[in-house]
Amino acid sequence: MKPAEHITKLIASVSDCARIQNSRERQIISLQQYTDPMCFILHKGTAAVYRGYDHLLLSHIKAPHIMGLNLLLEKNSELYFQARSSIAYEIVPRSRFEQNIKEQHLWEPLAYYFMFSSKRFLQNNFISSGVSTYDLVRNNLIALMNEDEELRLATNTCDYIQEKTLLSRSGIMKMLSDLKHGSHIELHRGVLITINNLPAKY
Numbered sequence: 001m002k003p004a005e006h007i008t009k010l011i012a013s014v015s016d017c018a019r020i021q022n023s024r025e026r027q028i029i030s031l032q033q034y035t036d037p038m039c040f041i042l043h044k045g046t047a048a049v050y051r052g053y054d055h056l057l058l059s060h061i062k063a064p065h066i067m068g069l070n071l072l073l074e075k076n077s078e079l080y081f082q083a084r085s086s087i088a089y090e091i092v093p094r095s096r097f098e099q100n101i102k103e104q105h106l107w108e109p110l111a112y113y114f115m116f117s118s119k120r121f122l123q124n125n126f127i128s129s130g131v132s133t134y135d136l137v138r139n140n141l142i143a144l145m146n147e148d149e150e151l152r153l154a155t156n157t158c159d160y161i162q163e164k165t166l167l168s169r170s171g172i173m174k175m176l177s178d179l180k181h182g183s184h185i186e187l188h189r190g191v192l193i194t195i196n197n198l199p200a201k202y
Contacts (some may be wrong), residue, residue, distance in 0.1 A: 007116075022088050037068065039092045044060045048081065053157070127143065
């Protein structure tokens with residue numbers, strides 16, 4: 001379960017209404033132009049997190065959320081964000097977080113935030129490391145089905161899997177077609193409607 005109360009407490013310690021920005025769907029937000037380490041705070045909506053050098057889709061984050069809070073990293077990480085809906089966000093120097101965490105004794109909320117982040121990292125690593133091509137497709141179909149319904153219904157299934165795995169589009173389309181014809185999944189205009197029974201092997 002997401003520790004929203006703890007994340008909200010961390011955000012409240014640094015947030016300034018005058019600094020909050022709004023973004024339309026599909027807009028890109030990057031931290032690379034900042035010299036000092038910065039944090040991305042998502043106040044409203046859903047955003048995708050991408051790895052910069054190969055544009056791999058790492059995850060979707062839903063407000064409230066913070067990215068860039070690791071105090072051991074010296075530079076902004078090679079990540080960028082894309083709005084998946086209308087979002088409200090804020091970019092804050094990480095040093096301000098660090099100062100307020102110490103002064104306001106926010107170590108417990110910080111610990112819960114990192115436990116949640118570590119859990120998500122391990123889950124993503126478990127479904128993507130050392131598995132077959134079919135397992136990558138299968139695991140990401142399940143991941144897409146577990147996304148918020150609004151996001152899932154606005155997402156092309158092949159695009160989602162390709163961005164999450166960097167597999168060839170033709171290979172993904174072939175597997176999706178076979179799974180659909182075998183009545184294992186239901187797709188409508190490329191959107192995943194339901195998963196009936198995914199076979200363990202392809």
